[in-house]
Amino acid sequence: MMLEKLIKACRKGDIKAQKQLYSDYKDVLYILCLKYSRNKQEAEDVLHDSFMVIFNSIKKYKGNGSFEGWMKRITINTAITSFKKNSTFNILINEEITKDVLVDDSIVDAIPLQQILKAVQGLPDRYRFVFNLYELDNYTHKEIAEMLDVSIGTSKSNLHRAKILLRKKLEEWNNNNLNNRSYGN
Amino acid sequence: MGTKRDIGSSIKEKLNALEAAPDEMVWSRLQDSLDNKKKRRIVPLWFWFVGVGILFIGGFIGVSMNSVFENVNSNQITIDRKSSTSNGASTTPLDTQTDNFLNSTQPENVDVSLKETALRNSEKVDESNNLNTIVKTNKPLKTKEEMKKAVKLSDSHISGSNNLNIGVVSQQVDNINSSGINKNVVFDSIKNAAHLVNQEEDLVNASASVLREKDSVQKIKKDVLDKNLKKQEQNPWSVSVSTIFNSYDNFRSGSLLDPSLDSNQVSREFKINYGASLNYDLNQQWTIRTGANYVSYKQGTQNVDPSFTDVTRLNYVDYSIDAATLDMATASSSELEIIQEFTYLELPLQLRYSIYGNKIDIGAIGGLTYRLRLDDAIFVRGDSSTIEIGDSSTFYDSGVSAHVAFASRIKINKRFYFNIEPTYYFHIRPYETNRINSPSEFRVTTSLEYKF
Numbered sequence: 001m002m003l004e005k006l007i008k009a010c011r012k013g014d015i016k017a018q019k020q021l022y023s024d025y026k027d028v029l030y031i032l033c034l035k036y037s038r039n040k041q042e043a044e045d046v047l048h049d050s051f052m053v054i055f056n057s058i059k060k061y062k063g064n065g066s067f068e069g070w071m072k073r074i075t076i077n078t079a080i081t082s083f084k085k086n087s088t089f090n091i092l093i094n095e096e097i098t099k100d101v102l103v104d105d106s107i108v109d110a111i112p113l114q115q116i117l118k119a120v121q122g123l124p125d126r127y128r129f130v131f132n133l134y135e136l137d138n139y140t141h142k143e144i145a146e147m148l149d150v151s152i153g154t155s156k157s158n159l160h161r162a163k164i165l166l167r168k169k170l171e172e173w174n175n176n177n178l179n180n181r182s183y184g185n
Numbered sequence: 186m187g188t189k190r191d192i193g194s195s196i197k198e199k200l201n202a203l204e205a206a207p208d209e210m211v212w213s214r215l216q217d218s219l220d221n222k223k224k225r226r227i228v229p230l231w232f233w234f235v236g237v238g239i240l241f242i243g244g245f246i247g248v249s250m251n252s253v254f255e256n257v258n259s260n261q262i263t264i265d266r267k268s269s270t271s272n273g274a275s276t277t278p279l280d281t282q283t284d285n286f287l288n289s290t291q292p293e294n295v296d297v298s299l300k301e302t303a304l305r306n307s308e309k310v311d312e313s314n315n316l317n318t319i320v321k322t323n324k325p326l327k328t329k330e331e332m333k334k335a336v337k338l339s340d341s342h343i344s345g346s347n348n349l350n351i352g353v354v355s356q357q358v359d360n361i362n363s364s365g366i367n368k369n370v371v372f373d374s375i376k377n378a379a380h381l382v383n384q385e386e387d388l389v390n391a392s393a394s395v396l397r398e399k400d401s402v403q404k405i406k407k408d409v410l411d412k413n414l415k416k417q418e419q420n421p422w423s424v425s426v427s428t429i430f431n432s433y434d435n436f437r438s439g440s441l442l443d444p445s446l447d448s449n450q451v452s453r454e455f456k457i458n459y460g461a462s463l464n465y466d467l468n469q470q471w472t473i474r475t476g477a478n479y480v481s482y483k484q485g486t487q488n489v490d491p492s493f494t495d496v497t498r499l500n501y502v503d504y505s506i507d508a509a510t511l512d513m514a515t516a517s518s519s520e521l522e523i524i525q526e527f528t529y530l531e532l533p534l535q536l537r538y539s540i541y542g543n544k545i546d547i548g549a550i551g552g553l554t555y556r557l558r559l560d561d562a563i564f565v566r567g568d569s570s571t572i573e574i575g576d577s578s579t580f581y582d583s584g585v586s587a588h589v590a591f592a593s594r595i596k597i598n599k600r601f602y603f604n605i606e607p608t609y610y611f612h613i614r615p616y617e618t619n620r621i622n623s624p625s626e627f628r629v630t631t632s633l634e635y636k637f
Contacts, residue, residue, distance in 0.1 A: 013219075015216070015219065018219065019212065019216075022212055022215065026206065026207055026211070026212075027204070027205065027206050027207075030205055030206060030207040031203050031204075031205050034203070034205055035200065040208075043207070044207050044208055044210075044211050047207055047211055048211055048214050048215055048218070051215050052215065052218055052219075055219060056222075100191040100193075101191065101192050101193075102189040102190065102191060102192070103189065103190065103191075103192040103195055104188075104189055105188050105189070105190055105195060108192075108195040108196065108199055109199075111199075113199060113200070113202060113203055116196055116199050116200060117200065117203060120196065120200070131193070134193070135193035135194070135196065135197050136196075136197050136200065159193075163191075163192045163193060166192055166196065167192050170192075
């Protein structure tokens with residue numbers, strides 16, 4: 001079914017069309033949810049909530065811009081709403097750190113994808129969201145600050161801390177893995 | 186050694202290759218949620234007919250509607266008692282919130298939200314504690330009891346494992362104190378203690394997340410209430426169809442037909458009348474209403490002896506038939522009954538004030554009614570026949586009444602409400618010029634209201 005027809009049918013509440021839309025976009029949105037959540041179960045909850053919002057507000061989609069982009073924005077906002085608990089993000093840190101946190105390419109290459117995802121998911125909420133929004137979904141610090149109700153400085157600082165934590169986690173995993181291999185030899 | 190890059194771009198590149206699919210259960214849950222939403226939205230046409238049926242049944246129950254209040258109240262008490270006893274003896278604030286939440290007016294939303302809360306809590310605690318004693322519930326929680334249990338379980342495990350770790354840390358500190366100058370032992374102990382402190386920190390985080398979930402439950406509850414209020418504000422219009430039971434008694438002595446019949450017995454028929462109204466909510470307390478009511482009255486002057494009373498010359502009657510015809514019709518009867526029927530179209534304008542609003546809304550009504558006489562007929566009933574003789578010569582074509590009412594409204598669902606309004610009318614301009622009838626009238630109006 002053409003996307004336009006699918007959207008039209010979804011607006012009328014056609015369950016077949018809703019299932020088709022879900023099947024078409026579930027994977028791409030689920031991957032997004034996985035990055036923003038702490039585990040698989042939370043990601044599935046966010047995915048469920050996001051599709052509920054999508055089906056409820058599909059009438060509001062005017063056709064401006066990509067439909068997938070619109071759904072991704074809803075998913076990200078749903079994830080933020082799910083994890084935004086009062087002061088979680090709003091820890092005031094005055095540092096404004098913009099320096100890159102460098103890591104050896106060979107380390108990242110050597111680590112399995114699932115392990116990298118686990119490292120991202122293991123970040124505290126305030127770090128994980130800023131890291132995902134800035135690095136993976138190309139939001140600016142200004143946009144992030146508005147979305148998470150934090151200052152731009154806090155957003156920058158949380159990104160820096162997220163990167164340091166990630167580097168530490170990946171290096172630790174790499175070292176452990178090297179040690180295990182050498183014991184194995 | 187490879188080239189060094191910013192970790193953000195490295196991870197982004199790597200995660201671009203990520204492939205994953207959600208569990209099939211997600212669609213099932215989503216379908217359930219969508220079905221529930223649809224079910225809530227559809228108001229079948231037959232509901233109107235059922236509503237009208239309720240009005241008629243309500244009519245026959247009449248004044249005993251008070252018992253409906255009592256039934257509704259006693260039902261609520263039963264539900265509360267049941268839920269509180271099934272929870273066990275001790276209730277934490279979260280239990281109370283959960284119970285309130287489960288008993289709230291939005292069962293579908295509550296179920297889904299609480300299910301998610303319970304799942305999240307149980308899993309968060311499991312992950313952060315690293316203890317194998319915690320029950321992990323990956324399967325969806327079906328019943329309210331399961332949900333409550335999961336929420337409780339997460340609470341109890343957090344407090345239990347906190348105590349355990351504090352004990353272990355204390356033990357480690359004791360070990361350090363007793364080990365003297367052995368550096369390795371001290372170093373290991375500090376390392377272990379640090380590890381345990383980290384665990385403790387995780388537990389504190391887990392506790393904090395449970396507290397956040399509690400806040401979330403409250404927030405959702407508040408959102409549901411706000412949503413309801415908002416909806417009420419957004420849809421100020423409603424319409425209602427009503428049944429009016431009037432009891433109009435002549436408390437004063439005197440006949441509406443002729444002074445010679447003042448002492449005769451008068452029978453009054455209990456009438457069921459109908460109306461419709463359009464309502465507009467000015468705000469949460471005040472509602473303005475207008476509409477139209479079709480109201481009729483019927484009374485019979487009994488035991489009229491034709492040998493004493495000349496029915497062809499009654500004082501307050503405009504005859505439409507000649508005396509000879511009437512004489513012929515009543516000649517064979519030893520006793521007559523003179524029946525009067527009056528019909529009015531009423532146009533009320535009312536203000537309703539809600540004193541207490543919930544499932545049962547209690548309020549007060551005040552208003553004015555303008556009435557137009559539609560029909561007026563007088564009949565004479567003899568032993569064998571009934572004949573129309575004319576109409577009343579003393580009745581006004583129109584009149585004005587003021588009224589006050591006790592207003593009660595029972596919420597059936599978010600669209601339909603059932604109103605019961607015992608009303609006292611004072612006829613400022615009475616029905617007839619001689620002012621024989623009492624200016625007071627008592628009515629009970631029941632109506633089914635539909636909110637847009």
